[in-house]
Amino acid sequence: MKRGCAAAIAVSCLSGVLISIMIRLNASLAESIGILESSFMAHAVGALVGFFCVVYGAGLRRLRQVRGLPWSYPLIAGISGVIIVCVENMVIPQVGMVLGVGLFLIGNIVFATVADHFGWFGLSMHKFSLRRLMGVFMAIAGLFMVL
């Protein structure tokens, strides 16, 4: 255990709290002004806050290193971000936070496990283990109890 471990754990927990609040705020905004409109606002406000963070942090100069990377990476990440927020905005008011976030996380876990197994995206290969499979089933069982 390195130093600052407790602080890092607290920060990780707090980030989870903030992400949940963010999802709910975007969904509430979507109920007022529309799904895509809310996704646009979330990205515009995020870009503004991110701009100040980068200017006062690492500086904008480092962004130049994006040159040489294929354009597909930022495009895929940006476009999927918009879709992700739109879907959350659509689903959360219908099924509630726990189920919406739970399904979202399970989709993430299952896909990450499969991608990991087949080594997609050049990730390191981790074969399916019994423990991993049990984890996926346990999470899905938990989801059915929430349902």
Place this chain on the structure above:
Amino acid sequence: MNIFFIITAFLNGTLLSIQQVSGALLGKRVGSLGSSLIVHVIGACFAGCLLVFGLKNGEFRFSGIPFLYFLGGGLGIFGVAMGNYAVPRIGAVCTAIFSMAFQLLTSSLIDHFGFLGADPIALSLSRFIGICLLIGGAVLVFKK
């Protein structure tokens, strides 16, 4: 419960994996805050284009909406910054597990009390056990 919403929410999670991978590749070059900035700018442009080309399903108005609702997008950046602090100290796996656990716990509080414009959904015992199972499952999947 509408099966359509359930499947969509699940597929949305797989999309998140794809976004995380492409965002991380970007982050290796420009840092994760820089990556987040680029992703948000491209996302805003993409959503803006869709809106301009007529995919509206509501209308922009600012009156009568709590100001807080507009700040959601800014919180995502802080989530990234917090990840930057936590990952080198406790590892990506621990960070993901703690963050996911608290996402679910916060979600259950928001549902239970109907915070921030949510319709209240009471936290029953089976719901609570379900959340614990979800967190336990995530720990089993991610732990080395």
